[in-house]
Amino acid sequence: MAAEGAGRAADAPGWFEAGLPHIWLPYTQMAVEPPPLAVSSTDGVHIDLADGRQLLDGTASWWTACHGYNHPHMVAAMTEQARRMPHVMFGGLVHEGALRLARRLAAVTPGDLDRVFFSDSGSVAVEVALKMALQYWVNAGETGRTRFVCFEGGYHGDTLGAMAVSDSEQGFAATFRGALAAQITTALPRTRAAAAEFESLLDSRRGEIAAIIVEPLVQGAGGMLFHDADTVASVAAAARSRGIPLIADEIFTGFGRTGQMFACQAAQLVPDIMCLSKALTGGAVGLGATIARPHIFDAFLGDDLACAFMHGPTYMANPVACAAANASLDLFESEPRLDQAARMEALLRQGLEPLRALEGVADxxxxxxxxxxxxxxxxxxxxxRLRRGFIERGLWVRPFGRIVYLTPALVMEDAEIDRLCAGIGEVLRGI
Ligand SMILES: Cc1ncc(COP(=O)(O)O)c(C=O)c1O
Incomplete structure (x- = not known):
């Protein structure tokens, strides 16, 4: 098989040809899609291919690598940790990196989000949040609160529980609709009238609702849909006044992606539970964190083990992942990431806005x-064709659905951002 966009089978390394027949790729129709590209290394904002080509990365690997790839501070922290202790179980044992990270996350996240439960991916961080909310009510003696309020356009992951609170009308959840728990899916309340309707919905289903789950400001993989801070603030206010826990899924938006450290800060809201992953480790290794406010945590205290949170992913709080996350937080403290995000916003606007005039561009x-x-x-x-066009221009931009998006590393240079925007223009004009 030839690598995507190039017909360079002769250049493909031995491991590529030998291993490809045995791999099952994500989100890929393997009968017809061009095969993947063979990557040999990454560096900064670049992906180096095994055939010698280099791609400028417009995605930061599914918006994780906020400091760029192979940042020396992160590599050093992970290397040192891997030498000392790559992993140890987290049942009955703790280690410095996890406790340090928990303390730092409690400090950096909004308000009194204070208790950190670690897992190994975004989907699992969401599953943990859902289970926390369910058991919060069971522990309070309310066993009928088994449904979640979630939003059209939402995406919270690919595990069954996370899919059930994602928008089943779009994306991949539809295939599994029959097997997913029925939830209460509604539109984000973007107007005052819609907010009143939303509140009526909460009142009419009151005894059933365990929590509301929302992606603040940006619904990511569901279509990169934006809403304003007032919208999510009105959701939070409606939840708060009814004592319904609010889960903020900041797996996409967290760590500077929307210009603030966390999107909740734009709406000045403190969710009851927050989910983090992706850029939590600066994109180096998988880690999830589900962070709860004290009243959620306290509901699990008592002398009965059944009241405790009975969940524990084997690789939770992996020490190398915690070292990466601590190093990433160091970089947020020592380097001007949020200023870089603000600058990138201006450059992206300047570079992409003219494309609005192109035929076939909806927004x-x-x-x-x-x-x-x-x-x-x-x-x-x-x-x-679009994907191929980007690769031919030395760019890694990977459209999905009807969306061409850029989520570059926050450290990307101005000229590189311009190159990505110009590349999108050229490729769109070419089709
Ligand atoms: C908002 C949000 N939640 C959850 C997830 C799932 O994370 P993971 O792919 O690490 O399971 C994603 C992934 O794109 C996401 O964007």
């Missing part, structure tokens, strides 16, 4: 270090 939107060009339609053959 252009920018927030922080997120740039989106939404097309009227993007049938699969065209999607593949």
């Amino acid at each position: 252009v939107r920018v927030l922080g270090a997120i740039g989106v060009v939404e097309l009227d339609d993007l049938p699969l053959p065209l999607l593949y």
